[in-house]
Amino acid sequence: MILKASQRGGGGELARHLLRTDENEHVEVYEVRGFVADDVRGAFQEAYALSKGTRCRQFLFSLSLNPPQTAVVPDRAFKDAIRKVEQELGLTGQPRAIVFHEKEGRRHAHCVWSRIKSDTMTAVNLPHFKRKLRDISRDLYIKHDWRMPNGLANRDERSPLTFTREQWQQAKRTGLDPRTAKKVFQDCWVAADTRAAFAQALESKGFWLAKGDRRGFVAVDFRGEVHSVARMVGTPAKTVAARLGDPDGLPSVEQTKSMIAARMTATVRDDIRTAERGFSRRCDRLALDRRDMARRQQSERKALREAQEQRWIRETNERAARLAKGLRGLWQKLTGRYGKIRTENEREAHQAHIRDQSEKQALIQRHLEERRKLQAEIQRERDIYGQNMKALYRDVSQYVRMGSEQKQAVREQSRNAIRAERPLPPIDLQKNRKQKRTTGGGRRRNKQV
Numbered sequence: 110m111i112l113k114a115s116q117r118g119g120g121g122e123l124a125r126h127l128l129r130t131d132e133n134e135h136v137e138v139y140e141v142r143g144f145v146a147d148d149v150r151g152a153f154q155e156a157y158a159l160s161k162g163t164r165c166r167q168f169l170f171s172l173s174l175n176p177p178q179t180a181v182v183p184d185r186a187f188k189d190a191i192r193k194v195e196q197e198l199g200l201t202g203q204p205r206a207i208v209f210h211e212k213e214g215r216r217h218a219h220c221v222w223s224r225i226k227s228d229t230m231t232a233v234n235l236p237h238f239k240r241k242l243r244d245i246s247r248d249l250y251i252k253h254d255w256r257m258p259n260g261l262a263n264r265d266e267r268s269p270l271t272f273t274r275e276q277w278q279q280a281k282r283t284g285l286d287p288r289t290a291k292k293v294f295q296d297c298w299v300a301a302d303t304r305a306a307f308a309q310a311l312e313s314k315g316f317w318l319a320k321g322d323r324r325g326f327v328a329v330d331f332r333g334e335v336h337s338v339a340r341m342v343g344t345p346a347k348t349v350a351a352r353l354g355d356p357d358g359l360p361s362v363e364q365t366k367s368m369i370a371a372r373m374t375a376t377v378r379d380d381i382r383t384a385e386r387g388f389s390r391r392c393d394r395l396a397l398d399r400r401d402m403a404r405r406q407q408s409e410r411k412a413l414r415e416a417q418e419q420r421w422i423r424e425t426n427e428r429a430a431r432l433a434k435g436l437r438g439l440w441q442k443l444t445g446r447y448g449k450i451r452t453e454n455e456r457e458a459h460q461a462h463i464r465d466q467s468e469k470q471a472l473i474q475r476h477l478e479e480r481r482k483l484q485a486e487i488q489r490e491r492d493i494y495g496q497n498m499k500a501l502y503r504d505v506s507q508y509v510r511m512g513s514e515q516k517q518a519v520r521e522q523s524r525n526a527i528r529a530e531r532p533l534p535p536i537d538l539q540k541n542r543k544q545k546r547t548t549g550g551g552r553r554r555n556k557q558v
Contacts, residue, residue, distance in 0.1 A: 143204025
């Protein structure tokens with residue numbers, strides 16, 4: 110499984126993230142250990158209060174454990190991985206909290222430790238923890254016989270289409286898949302060897318090159334979102350500057366936004382909103398199916414949990430009744446029967462715990478499989494939506510330069526694509542120019558008649 114971690118403060122913000130039910134379909138607080146508090150928020154507040162007796166600001170160590178999406182991973186496999194991390198990083202015995210998340214048919218875990226040692230009031234030092242986690246992650250893939258990602262097996266083979274959390278949030282605002290956006294920038298970067306060629310290639314895809322306030326070269330899309338060129342092409346800023354030169358000759362971000370806004374007429378904006386509504390209609394229906402499925406699964410898990418709790422209480426009482434009290438209990442101890450009954454009770458309790466865990470894991474696995482089937486359908490719609498958004502970005506850059514008759518032809522193509530729920534056809538400027546000349550000639554002939 111992929112292991113990603115960071116040293117951090119901000120316990121309140123982290124607790125809110127771990128307990129968010131709007132972004133995760135299922136959230137399970139699996140364990141809170143070593144704290145006086147028995148909830149995540151209270152535990153992190155306790156860790157913060159303890160850190161005030163030290164100079165440590167990043168008093169938490171947060172780890173995410175992400176197994177392959179289709180792998181069947183029981184809870185004990187996550188705990189074994191967490192135990193291995195504790196041994197390698199020196200976190201054994203430190204207070205911790207474990208939270209499970211399920212989203213889009215994928216189950217992963219978060220484990221957060223307090224770095225502060227209460228006996229010495231010092232923080233656990235974590236040198237080279239990223240390298241150590243990478244080695245542990247490789248061992249886990251080998252141990253469970255999972256297919257290891259190329260980037261993990263060989264650092265040089267990492268995918269260039271990975272993105273940061275900020276880029277993901279930006280993609281949610283623009284509607285353009287972050288992988289698609291990065292590929293657009295990287296294709297333009299490879300195809301162009303000068304700044305003029307790069308700017309022209311970007312503009313043909315719906316992005317305008319500009320001078321950033323602090324990030325050197327940036328690109329602005331028709332929504333006004335600003336994209337760092339260096340981040341999108343996956344190249345250091347020095348390398349970008351070496352190829353593109355001094356950005357002072359470019360318009361600023363505000364000037365570029367003003368230019369785009371001046372060309373984006375009310376009709377253009379209305380067509381964009383209409384296209385987006387048409388493309389997202391089926392996604393909205395699938396989102397409703399997803400919410401209904403999540404609610405139903407939550408009800409099933411709650412029913413199983415309550416049934417298991419009632420059964421556990423009943424079985425515990427039955428086991429306790431086997432141990433007599435008073436004189437009979439004394440006689441059981443004298444004859445040695447008391448110890449045998451107690452050992453048998455412990456064995457049955459352990460088996461009952463394993464049985465309950467197996468039932469819970471089977472239900473979770475069934476729910477994950479159901480969710481993955483729905484996710485496959487959602488992904489198909491996302492792919493279509495991504496193609497449409499990519500075409501929309503491409504066409505807007507050409508659309509703002511067209512005449513009124515050309516724009517009318519494009520609007521008709523957009524409406525037809527929306528009705529058929531298929532990707533937008535690419536704009537053919539040459540064809541539109543021919544249609545314009547033909548239409549203009551027809552009007553002149555009509556006037557002569």
